[in-house]
Amino acid sequence: MRTLVLNAGYEPLAVVSFKRALVLVMNDKATVIEHITDNPVWGTDGAHDRPAVIILTRYVRVPGGRTVPVTRRGVLRRDGHRCAYCAKAASTIDHVLPRSRGGADSWENLVACCLKCNNLKSDRTPQEMGWDLRFLPGAPRGAQWTVRGTDRTDPAWEPYLELAA
Ligand SMILES: [Zn+2]
Structure with missing residues (x-):
């Protein structure tokens, strides 16, 4: 179970474990915007919904831009x-x-x-x-490429990933 982390501007930033996501939320670093309700996590203070998507409360600057390595x-x-x-x-x-x-x-x-x-x-x-390329090749864009871990998408993430693509 993993959680999609959005930057304060709603762009996808990372994929983390739900435990890491809960820590961010409990420290007021992030707010949960999508829950998974059918599989709660039990803590010392009772049940928590698993966060599917969280958003950071403060904007994080990403250094060096986003380049996708060629493979x-x-x-x-x-x-x-x-x-x-x-x-x-x-x-x-x-x-x-x-x-x-x-x-x-x-x-x-x-x-x-x-x-x-x-x-x-x-x-x-x-x-x-005498051949033509069917398209002009270039670096791929969009969160599915630049955010590690988003290739195995959770359905709850999709609206946020599409937004960024
Ligand atoms: Zn061919």
């Missing part, structure tokens, strides 16, 4: 496991500008790719192949 899994997830060239099911990733020609390991230069297109393309560019 193979992340690229496949961003592109919906569909080939960026032919839209068929993709299990590999392709460097749009091949690595052998200076292409970077970046969100902008990596796309999901099916095995067939990957083999055909090899170390050529899409232009040389």
